[in-house]
Structure formats: structure tokens, C-alpha cells
Amino acid sequence: MYLNTHTYYSLRYGTVKPEELLQQASRLGVATMALTDINSTSANLDFVRLASKYSVKPVLGVDFRNGAQRQFIILAKNNNGYQLINEYLSELLHLKKFEVPDSAKNIANTYVIYPFKNEIFNLNENEFIGVKLSDLNHLKFSEWRFQLDKLVILKPVSFQNKKGFNTHRLLRAIDNNTLLSKLPKSEQGEESDMMLSVEVLKTMYSEYPQIIENTQQLLANCSIDFNFEKNEPNNQKTYSGCAELDFKLLRKLAYEGLNYRYKRIGKRVFERLEKELEIIRQKQFVSYFLINWKILKYARSKQYYYVGRGSGANSIIAYLLRITDVDPIELDLYFERFINLYRTNPPDFDLDFSWRDRDDIMNYIFKTFKNTSLIAVYNTFKYRASVREIGKVFGLPKEEIDKLSSGQFVVNKLDELSRLVLVYSKLIKGFPNYLGIHPGGILISEKPINYYTATYLPPKGFSTAMFDMVVAEDAGLYKFDILSQRGLGKIRETVDIIKYNHPTHPAIDIHDIKRFKEDLKIKIMLKNAKAIGCFYVESPAMRMLLKKLQVDNYLGLVAASSVIRPGVSKSGMMREYILRYRNPERRKDAHPILLDIMPETYGVMVYQEDVIKVAHHFGGLSLGEADMLRRGMSGKFRSRDEFMKVKNQFFENCKTKGHTLELTSEIWRQIESFAGYAFAKGHSASYAVESYQSLFLKAYYPLEYMVATLNNFGGFYRPEYYVHEARMNGGVIHPPTINKSYYQSYIEGANIYLGFIMLHSFEVKNASKIVTERNKNGAFLDLDDFIDRVTISLEQISILIKVNAFKFTGRNKRELLWEAYMKVNKVCLEEHIVTLFKSEKVTYKTPELISSTLEDAFDELQYIGFTLESPFKLLTQPINQQLFAADLLNYVGKIVTVYGYYVTAKKTVTSKGDLMYFGTFIDSKGDHIDTVHFPPSAKKYPLKGRGVYKLIGKVTAEFDCVSIEVNQLEKLAIIQDPRYTDAPTQKAG
Template identity: 75%
Template sequence: MYLNTHSFYSLRYGTVAPETLLQQAEQLGIPAFALTDINSTSASLEFVRLATKYKIKPVLGVDFRNGVQQQFVMLAKNNEGFYRINTYLSEFLHQEKFVVPKKAKELKDTFVIYPFQSDLRILEENEFIGIKPSDLNQLKFSAWQDHLSKLVILKTVSFGDKKGFNAHRLLRAIDNNTLLSKLPASEQGNHVDVMFPEVLLKEIFKAYPQLIENTQRLLDVCHIVFDFSGNVPKNQKTYTKSEELDFKLLRKLAYKGLHYRYKKIGERVFERLEKELTIIKEKQFVSYFLINWKVLKYARSKGYFYVGRGSGANSLVAYLLRITDVDPIELDLYFERFINLYRANPPDFDIDFSWRDRDDIIQFIFKRFPHTALIAVYNTFKFRASVREIGKVFGLPKEEIDKLSSGQYIQEKLDKMSRLVLVYSKLIQGFPNYLGIHAGGILIAEKPIQYYTATFLPPKGFSTTMFDMHVAEDVGLYKFDVLSQRGLGKIKEAIDIVKYNHPDHPDIDIHDIKRFKEDEKIKHLLRNAKAIGCFYVESPAMRMLLKKLQVDNYIGLVAASSVIRPGVAKSGMMREYILRYRNPSRRKDAHPTMLDIMPETYGVMVYQEDVIKVAHYFGGLTLGEADMLRRGMSGKFRSREEFLKVKNQFFENCKSSGKDDALTAEIWRQIESFAGYAFAKGHSASYAVESYQSLFLKAYYPLEYMVATINNSGGFYRPEYYLHEARMHGGIIHPPDINKSYAQNFIEGKHIYLGFMMLHAFESQNAKKIIRERERNGLFLNLDDFIDRVPIGLEQLILLIKVNAFRFCNPNKRELLWEAYMKVHKIEMEEHIQTLFKSEKVNYKTPVLTSSMLEDAFDEIQYLDFPLCDPFMLLAEPVQTEIFAKDLYQYVGKNVTVYGYYVTVKKTVTSKGDLMYFGTFVDEKGDHIDTVHFPQAARKNLFRGRGIYRLTGKVTEEFDCVTIEVDDMEKLAIVQDPRYAEEKKS
């Protein structure tokens, strides 16, 4: 009897989760109902999947509305009808302005229901008028009384109960950006829009039995079926339109790749290849490999850099097809992690591209493959944000909202309104708020995407599904991951910069990873953790881990990238791994079975496949059960019940095989700590390959690499720190220069000229004007010449002068500023028209003015966000430093005082919930000082932003890694800003 039911995917309107609707229907004895979310099919597949669990027949449709004004409801008679409804809805969602007409488009295999108030008089065979309970009195006096065959019950359901209706009103107020007290009734649903027993609904309409029959007939006729078994992928089935030809092509490409990848091909390689090909064919994943191959073939033809990651990196076939650069034979990658007969979904290929190239790759995929769409993500209401939104619609003052959202209140002292804000913020927490786009997920389906969902069109213009990756996987649509990564942009640009700055050097083969692995300079950087700018190995935590491990080889770096993940650290096994790495005699402490399973990591679980191996060999789980464990660890698992079964089976198997209960419990504890955090070994290996490419450039071309790093938005640190690193390698840093600089940073020999992009508040259009004019008509001669040739406003010109962009023509910028004020303030900002003769500028007598290094430093802080001079020179009182970072190892166990310039800080929470920090500073000589701030010290000594700090504390050492446990910390005062000091004097 319910043909118009909304879930909370009727965004900022409905307040019931799809499964809750099914639960309510089951309790109320409702055998079938239609889910018709407002302008959305986000919940449709999930609704159908869950309906079986509650023994309810699902019907799908859409409530087409303009805002909250219902135009009509469409129901799908079958899957073809659902496809047509999705296509129709997509047409509106792809338009700039969403407007639904009063009359629905004629679509085969659909039913259309118009609201009773509709002025339509002529209906098609599949069209009906919907009667709400509140319409019954009017119906008695309506002409439709004589056409009962065209009438159906249209009872709307949008909320679960009164509290749900209240939440709905709040959501409507948020959506309309208005106070709840001013929310118009026309923008709200009705408080009676709840589900009640079918018997009661029939009782309301008992005077019109034909309406009940008509409504039941529609529910009976509608029939939707989707396969959620996962046995058959719904991705594009073939690449060549023939499964047989697909497999022949895959085999041909794989065998061709053998000669590209290996100089000597052993029997082990052939056996592995044939084993993989057999299973890939059996699991119907052939087209998945070929589509990835085609995309990357295009990428190589365009000269785009990429890195293939994910579990697919465990595959020899992927390595031979150049989808990844990780050799699974060399690393002994566990094939069953990548793919096995129990695995329903294809392996993950996470393909990273430069942020500059990714959009073109996506464009290629959309053009090359017909049924393509990006995947959505549900951006949900978070508690703190909800407190702010609901506080605003209740009209609470900002101070009260701040107090509630920060949690700084005493519950008992809150007034009724504030308590309501908290209650309803918790209620809507987790509700979908709006649809976003998955970071890189793309679907390439066999059938049109609209067979499964409607699509919307985000700003970049790529069609996007209305459901997320979990729903897609449930129905057998597995994503292709095309991701954006700044690190690849750095590598590519660094190579281009090297070609320009060192034209006599031979071309760099950045893919010669085997040579990089043996390079002594790279080994030195790794051993000494001198990897600033080099992908993930640059972070303070990774730098300290590399020091502790003294890693200087590929295998060690692969392990380190996974050891540092929260799962290994949380289980306590990161420390154990370090101990066993450094002290071979400790390795005998490992359980023999664990050591046998993982000899390379000394019996310590480091990778995701280690967990699978342990579950299989130690816990006796089948590969099918181990695959459930893998999905559970990756955060993609949907059924906790099945995961619990796997856990119980693990313990039962261990008990029956005579393993000690305490040992079993400890091993399971370690397994559980990996949940959501485990790296596949192939994934870590892919990261290590990119790190080696970065390390090579850093080792041989550090200045060029640092310039490329900043030009590609850096990495873990601020631009200032990468410039510091360049300076440590002999770089000479110059502020922007109108005759040397470009939009991005530029290097000439050892001289690095900052780009106009580094200047706050400098307009990019002005940068383009300067560069274009300079390239057309030569260098600028002086300020007058610049003013003549570049139309630029006074404020923008002053900015350039203050950062010394005109230093070539007059070292005294104060005099230049005076001239600029006199000559530019009346000039209109238009493109200059070239004349035959230049009019001579009036030259004013410039007063004698002086400027200083300190003034330059403060101008740089204002416009660049950091000074180009040594920050220690800006201290109000110079410090007498006796102990530097390189000396700290001599003071282990002693209290010291050192001075450091703030680089970064990491906040963390102890097991007791207390805040503590890990700090990174550089001393006056530019070397790192690492600090630990335990809760007591952290409460007492607050970080106060950038600047120089006096740090006092105890020097500690662990595995050759020296840190200071800070007891006392003070940010030191800098000199007064001379630009304002003189103003005060005058």
C-alpha cells in the first residue's frame, strides 16, 4: 500500500535509514512497498539487497520534485523500467538548472502517479492520480470520483516517528539557511508522513476498495531483481568483444612482457605466469587486466608517469603488462593475496598519476569505454558540524554554539535549547548530507550505468553515480582506481628542470630502478635518513624509523613503509621488528611456525598478506575464510557476523591443533590490530619504487628536485622548509624578480628565483602579463620601463617592490616605493596601446631614504609567509648556543637546553586520552632536533606557532635515534617590526 516512501537519502528531507524502513515494515506486517527517494536513487540497490533479509518485496522508483513541490512519482515495473527512470532523472541532474515538468515523459515499463492537486485531466494507460488520506474529503466532490480505475493510494512516508519529524524540520531549516521559527510550512512535510500498519491504511480507504485494489495491483506487477552474489562481475565483460580473443591477447601481452622485464627467464616465472593466467580466466577478470593495460598504454604514449599499487602489484601478469613496476618474483609476493579461487572481486589496481595528468586519463577512459562513471561518496553530518548547523537554526548566539561544538560545557548546567541541539545533533549524525566524488574510483560496466543508478554531473563534467563503492561492489561493479599524486608531478618536473639546468648531462632513465637499488649515494641518504622531499619517507616518523633500522636496501625500505603503519605499531610489533632486525639472536624468540611463515620479517606480521598466511597456516583457515579476513582488515567488509564466524573458527582450529590458548589469543590480538591499516606487500613495494626515483633525484640533483617539490605543492612540510633544504645543499635563494621569475619557482645554476605563485595576494593574471611582456619585448630596464609596458595596479606594484622584485635597478626599495606612489596612482588599468614614440615620464626628485635587511625580512614574512634570511637573526636577544643537534648524542641521559626553529608538530592521544606531541625543529646550523612532549609538559608548555623556541629537557636515545623529552619550552621574542617602529616615533 506504500508507493511513496523516503529514506534519509532524500537529502535534508527524509530521516529514516533504508534498513530501518524495512525493519518497521516487517514489524507492521507490510509485505511490499516502494522506495521513492526525492530526486535520488542512492539507496535503491541497498534497499533491494536488504529486502530479502526482511522477507519484503522491494519496489523501486523516484519522487520527482522541484524543491519540495512534488510533480509526480515514477515506479519501475521491472529492471528495464528502473533503467529508464534512472536515465530520465540523470537528464535533469546533468542540467545546470534542475527543473522537472508537470507532465512526465512517456517511459516504457514505468508507472507514473501524479498528486491529487494536479491539473492534469488526460492520463496515459500507465498514469494514475495519487490520493492521500487527507485528500479523501475533496475526492467526494471531484470529477475523479467517476474515474476510480485511475486512482491509487499515495501515502507518503518520510519519518519514523515524531522525533524524526522534528529532525526533518531542522534539516529543512538547514537546507533553507533560515531560523526554525521562520521555516515556511510549504518547505516542510506533514507530521503524519509516517508508516503505520497496512490494516489501518486499508481501513482509512475502506470506502474506496477499488483504490486499494489498484494500489495492490501496481505492487504486484512491479518486480525488481539484482544479483548480489558477487559470483559474476558486472564490469565490462570483454575488451575485444570476444572472451576467447581477450584471453589470447592477454596471454600474448604477458609473454611479450617477459622479454621486456627479464634477462633470464627461469622455470619459476613460467609456472607462476601459467598459474595466474588460468585463475584470471576462470574468475573472468581478463577484461579487467586488459582495460588497465589499455589505459596505461595511452598514458605511456603521452609521456605520463604513473605508479601501479594495490593488491594487483602482487601479480606477475600485471608486472609483465606494465601495470605495475613491482617484480613479484623478486619480492616473493604472495599470489593468493592478489587473487584466489575464493575471491569474488577483482584485485585492486590503484594507479597513481601526476595531478597534472589525471584529468586527461579520466577523459580518455570516458571516451574509450561506453558505460563509464565516477563513484560517489556520501558526505555525512558530523556531530560538531551538526551542532553548529542546528545551533544556528535554533538562533543560539555564536559563543554558545562554540561552547557546545567544542564540548566545553557541563551537561547539568545547559538550558533546554542547548540540550535539544545536542540531542538532535546526535540524531542526525551520520545522515547523508550531500554527494561527493570518490578520490579515484571509476566504474566501467557491461551495461549502461543507469541500469543501476542515476548519475549527476559535478563541476569537472564527469558523470558520477549516486551510490558509493560498497554498493557498487555488492552488485558486482568493481572500481578502477585512477588517483592523483603530487609526488609523480615532482619527479616528472624535476627531470625537465635538470634537462634545462644541466643540458650537458645525459638523459635520466627514471625507470632504471635496479641501478638505483645499488647506488651508494642513495644508500647513504637512506641510512642517514636524509630524505626530505622524497615521497612518504620524508616525514619525521619515517625519518626516525629509518635511523633506527639503518635501512639501506630495497627490501628493508619495503618493510619500513609497512612497519610504520598504525596496525603494526599498535600491536607492539613495530618495536619487536626493530629489535629483531638489529639483534639477530632475538629472532629465536619468534614462534617457529611464525618464523617459518615470515622469515623475511623475522616472524613479525608486517604486511596484509602476512596476516592471511598466519590465518591460513597457523590458524588453519581456508583461503576462502582468509579472504573474508582480508576484506575485514581493509575496511571494505559489510557483514560483521561473517567476520565473527572467521574469528571463532580461528580459535577452534588452534585449539584442536593443540596450540596454547595464550599464544592463540596473542596472535589474534596482533591480527585484529591490522584492521583498516594493513598494507599489502606489493603496495609497499610500489611506494618504495617511487621513493627510489625521488631519492635518486635528491641524491644527484637536490636543488632541481627541491624546486620541483615546491612547484608541485610540496609534501609533508611547508615551502619554507624545502627552501631550507635547498640552502643546505648550496642553493642561493632569491625573492621574486621581474626579470628572472616565472609563475613557478625557477632555477639557474645554483640560484633559485622564487615564482610569483609564492606571493600572497599577487594576482596570477598580473604574473602572466609580466612574463608575456618580458618574452615579447625583452627585459625590463627600470621602474619607468615596467610601468610603461605592464598595466598593473598600484597595490600590486607596491607588493613587487616590497619583496625586492626590482632590486636590479635600485637597491633602495623605499625610494622606488616613493616613485611608484608619485607615478602610478592616477594611471587607469588598461592594456597599453603601443605608440611610435614613448612619452617621457616626469621625474620627481626622490628624497634620500634608507632600507634595511630587517625591513626586507618583515616584508618577506608578510608577503611570502617566511623570511629569506636566517630566522635566528631576527631574535630580539641573540642566543649563546653551546649545544647543537649533532652534539646531542654526547648528552644522553642529561638535561640540556637547545634552540630550535619550529618545523612541524604531530599531535597524538595517549591510551588514557591525554594529549601529547612530537616536535621537529632545526638548530642554527640547520640540523634536525626531534622532541617528545609528554602530557604533563604538553599542558604546561604550549606550541605558539612558528618561531624559535628554547627547549629544555632530557636527552634520550633509542636505537641510535636521539630525542629530547621536553620539560620546559619557551618561544623567544623577535625584534620589533622596523616598518612600524618608525611610524610610532613620528
């Protein structure tokens, strides 16, 4: 009886979750129901999947509207009709301006329902008029009463109760950006748009039994079928069009890859290769491998750098096809983690590209493969944002909204309106707000994407499915992950920079990982954690872990990459791993079975496959049951649920095996801590390969690598810190300079010229003008020459002068500013017209002005964001620093006073909910000082952003890592800005 129901995927309109809608239908005896979200099919597949659980027959359709104005509803008679509806909705959503016409397109295998109007118009055989309860009185006097065969019940359902209606009105006000009191009736649904029992609904239409019968017949004629039980991939089935040819090609490519990958090919390699090939064929994953191979073959043809990672890195076939660079034989990677007969979904390949190359790869995929789309993500209402939005529509003043959103209030002292804001903010928390794009997921389907859903067109122009990856996987559509990362951009650009900065050096083979693994310089860097800027190993936490482990080899780095993950570290296993790594005696504490399963990690679970091994060998779970744990560790599903499904079986098996309850509980606690947080070993190994590439470049070409780091938007730290690191490695840092700088930073020998991109408020077009003119007509001679050749406003040229971009002229910048003020119009004029003769420049007598290096520092702070001078030089009182970072190991257990410039801090919350910090500072020599700020100290002496701090605390050391437990800190004052004071200035030299 229900032809028009909405979930909260009718964005900023509906208020009911899909499952709640089905639960209510089941309670009220509704046997068949059509889901028709407004201009959306996001909930449709989930609705169909859940419907059988509530004994409801699902019907699918779309409520086509312009804003809140319903134009018509289209229902699918079958799957073909549903696909055609999706095509039609996609067609409209892909238009630059979305607009639904007055009448529906003629679509096969569908029913169209128009809203009731008094005027009569011609209807096609599949078209009907929907009569709402509020239309029944009008029907008595309408000509439609003589065409009852064309009328059906239209009982919209958008919310469950009065509170749901109030929430709906708030969502409509948010959508219309208006006060709730000013929300027009036309922009909201009716308060009666709730579900009634079938019997009550029939009673209300009892005067028109034919309308009831029409409605029931229409629903009876509709059926939809998506088989969610088959567990078969619905990705593109074949690569070549023939499954047998696909397999022959896969085998051929694998065997061709042997000579590229191995100098000596042993029996173990062939056995593993054949075993994998057979299971890949049985599980119908052949095309999945070949499609990944095809994408990366194209990438190599364009000389794009990439990293293949994910669980697929456990596969020798992936290694031989050059999808990954990780040798599963060398690392003894667990094959069953990658793929087994119980695994229903394909192995996961995350393909990372430089951010510069990724869009071209995406274009290639969309052009090469037929049924392709991106995946959506649901951007939801967050609580604090909801408070702000609802506060606005209630008309609360900004101060009140700020107070509510920050949580700085006492509930009992709030007025009724403010309390309502909090109540409804909690209600809409988690509601989908708008559709976004998954950062890298691409679907390549056997059937057209519209078979499953409609698509929309985000700004980048790639067609995007209207559901997320969880729904996609429920439908057997497994994504290809095409991701971008800055690390690869840094590697690629460094190699390019080396070519022009060291033209006589031999070409670098950045893929010569075996050589890098044995490089003594890299070993020393790793052991001493000198890896700032290097992929995945530069953060303070990773730096300290490397020191604690004294890692100097590839396998150690692979383990460290996984040990640092939350699942391992928070469970206490990271500390235990460090203890066993450093102390062979401690390894005897491991349970014999666990030590036998995981000798490489001393009986400590570090990787995803360790969990599967322990579950299988220690807990007696089948590989099918262990695969549930794998899904739980992926973080893509409801992680804890996957673990709970096998918990009882694990405990029962352990009891049968004779393990004590205490031991079983402890092992299970460790297993459960991996939910959503673990790395597969192959994944960690892939990260370690990229880390080694970064480490090699940093070891031998540190300045080039730092420039590439700046040009690829840094890494873990702010740009300032990478400039500092370049200086520590012998770089001479120059501000943006008109005769040397480009849009991005540039290196010449040891001289690094910051790019114009580093300048705040400096326009991109002006950077382009400067570089273009310089390339065309040579270096600028002086300020006059620059003004003559580049059209630029006074405001913009002032920025350049203030950061010493004209330092080559040898003139004081205050004089240059005065001269520019006299010679440059305050607004940018049209481009200069080139003439045969240059007009003579008017010369002004410049007054004698002075500026200081301290003024330079404040100009740099304003326009670059940090000073190229040492920040210690800006203090009002020079510090008498006698203790430095390098000395701290001699003061363990003692209270010391040190001075450090703030780099970064990691906030964390204790088990009691108290805030604490882990800080990183640098001393005046440029070395690290690591600090711990426990809750009492963090509360009494909070960090106050960038600056030099006086730090007082106790020196502690653990596994050769020194830190200070801070008891007191003070942010030191800096001098007054000399640009705005009459204080005497130091004349620039």
C-alpha cells in the same frame, strides 16, 4: 500499500536509514513497499539487497521534485523501467539548471503518480492520481470521484516518529538557510508522513475500496531483480568483444613482456606466469587486466609517469604488462594474496599519475570505454558542523554556537534551547548531507550505468554514479582507481628541469630501478634518513624509523613502508620487528611456525599476506576463510565484522593443533590489529620503487628536485621547509623577481627564484602579464619601464616592490614605493595601447629614504609567509646557543637546553585519552631536533605555532635515534615590526 517512502538519502529531507525503513515495514506487516527517494537513487540497490532479510518485496522509483514541491512519482514495473527512470533523472540532473517539468516524460514499463488536484486532466494508461489522507475530504467533491480506476493511495513516509519530524524540519531549515521559526509550510512534509500498519491504512481508505485495490494491483505488477548472491563481476566482460580473443591477447602480451622484464628467464617465471593466466581466466578477470593495460599504454604514449600499486602488484602478469614495476619473483610476493579461486572480486590496481596528467587519463577512459562513470562518496553531517548548523537555525548567537561546537561548556548549565541543539546534532550526525566524488574510483560496466543507478554531473563534467564503492561492489561493479599524487609530479618535473639546467648531462632513465637499488649515494641517504622531499620517506616518523632500522637496501625499505602503518605499529609489532632486525639473538623469540612462514620479517606480521599466511598455516583457516580477513584488512567494508566471522574457527583450529590459548589469543590480537590498516607487500614495494626514484633525483640533483617539490605543492612539510632544504644543499634563494621569476619557481644554476605563486594576495593574471611581456619584449630595465609595459594596480606593484622583486635596479625599496605611489594609479586602468612614440615620463625628485634587511624579513613574512633570512635573526635577544642537534648523542640521559625553530608536530592521544606531541625543530645550523612532549608537559607548555623555542628536557636515545623529552619550553619573542616603529633601521647594503 506504500508507493512513496523516503530514506535519509532524500537529502536534507528524509530521516530514516534504509534498513530502519525495512525493519519498520516488517514490524507493521508491510509485504511490498516502493522506495522513492527525492531526486535520488543512492539507497536503491542497498534497499533491494536488504529487503529479503525483512521479507519485504522491494519496488523502486523516484520522487521527482522541485525543492520540496512534488511534481510526480515514477515507479518501475521491472528492471527495464528502472533503467529508463534512471536515464530520465540523469538527463535532468545533467542540465545546468535542474528543473522537473509539470508532467512526466512517457517512459515504458513504468507507472506515474501525480499529486491530487481538484482539476481534471487527461491521464495515460500508466498514469494515476495519488490520494493522500488529507485529500479524502476534497475527493468527495471532486470530479475525480467519477474516475476511481485512476486513483491510488499516496501515503508518504519520511520519518518514523515525532522526533523524526522535528529532525526533518531542522534539515529543511538548514537546506533553506533560514531560521526554523521562518521555515514555510511549503518547504516541509506533513507531520503524519509516517508509516502505519497495513490494516490501519486500509481502514482509513475503507470508503474507497477500489483505491485500495488499485494500489495493491499496481504494486503487484512491479518487481525488481538484482542478484547479489552470484558474486560475479559486472565490469565490462570483454576487452575485444570475444572472451577467447581476450585471453589470447593477454597471453601474447605477457610473453612479449618477458624479454623487457628479465635478462634470464627461469622455470619459476614460466610456472608462475601460466598459473596466474589460468586463474585469471577461471575468475573472468581477463578484461580487467587488459583494460588496465590499455589505459597505461596510452599513458606511456603521452610519456606520463605512473605507478601501479595495490594487491595487483603481487602479479607477474601485471609486471609483464607494465601495469606495475614490482617483480613478484624477486620479492617472493604471495600469489594467493593477489588472487585465488575463493576471491570473488578482481585484484586491486591503484594507478597513480601526476596531478597534471590525471584529467587527461580520465578523459581518455571516458572516450574509450562505453559504460563509464565516477563513483560518489556520501559527505555526511559531522557532529561539530551539525552543532553550528542547528545552532544557526535555532537563532543562537555566534558566541553561544562557538561555545557549543568547541565543547567548552557544562551541560547542566545550558539552557533548554542549547541542549536541544546538542540532542539534534547527535541525531543527524552521520546523515548524508550531499554527494561528493570518490578521489579516484571509475566504473567501467558491461551494462549501462543507468541499469543500476542515476548519475549526476559534478563541476569537472564527468558523469558520476549516485552510490558509493561499497554499494557498487555489492552489485559486482569493481572500480578502477585512477589517482593523482604530487610525488609523480615532482619526479616528472625534476627530469624536465634537469634537461634545461644541465643540458650537457646524459638523459636520465628514471625507470632504471635496478641501478638505483645499488647506488652507494642512495644507500647513505637512506641509512642516515636524509630524504626530505622524497616520496613516503620524508616524514619525521619515517625518518626516525629508517634510522632505527639503518635501512640501506630495497627490501628493507619495502618492509619499513609497511611497518609504519597503524596496524603494525600500534600492536607493538613495529618495535618487535626493529628489535629482531637489529639483534639476531632476539629472532629466536619468534614462534617456530611463524618464523618458518615469515623468515624475511623474522616471524613478525608486517604485510597483509602475512596475515593470510598465518591464518592459513598457523590457524588452519581455508583460503576462502582467509579471504574474509583480506577483505577486513582492506578497510573498505565493516572491517571488524569480517574478522569476527572467522574468529571462532581460528580459535577452534588452533586448539585442535595444540596451540595454547595464551599463544592463540596473542596471535589473534596481532591479526585483528590489521583491520583496515595493512599494506600488501606489493603495495609497499610499489611505494619503495617511487621512493627510489625520488631518492636518486634528490641525491644527484637536490636543487632541481626541491624546485620541483615547491612547484608540485610540497609534500609532508610547508613550502618554507623545502626552501630551507634547498639552502642546506647549496641553493641561493631569491624572492620573486620580475626579470627571472615565473608563475612557479625557477632555477638557474644554483640560483632559485621563487615563483609569483608564492606571493599572498598577488593576482595570477598579473603574474601572467609579467611573464608574457618579458618573453615578448625582453627584460625590464627599471621601474619606469615596468610601469610603461605592464598594466598593474598600485596595490599589486607595492607587493612586488616590498618583496624586492625590483632589487636588480639597485635602488632602495622605500624610494621605489614612493615613486610608484606618484606614478601608478591606485586602481588598475585598461591595458596600455601601443603607440608609435613613447611619451616622456614625468620625473620626480625622490626623497632620500632608507630601509633595512629586518624590514625585508617582515615584508617576506607578510607576503611569502616566511622569511628568507634566518628566523633566529629576528629574536629580541640573540641566543647564546652552545649545544646543537649534532651534539645531542653525547648528552644522553642529561638535561639540556637547546633552541629550535618549529617545523611540525604530530598530536596523538594516550590510552588514557590525554594529548601529547611529537615535535620537529631545526637548530640555527639547520639540523633536526626531535622532541617528545608527554601529557603533563604538553598541557603546561603547549606549542604556539611557528617561531623559535627554548627547549629544556632530557636527552634520550633509542636505536641511534636521539630525541629530547621536553620538560619546559618557551616561545622566544621577536623584535617589533620595524616597518611600524620609529626604531633606527639598518640601512640596506
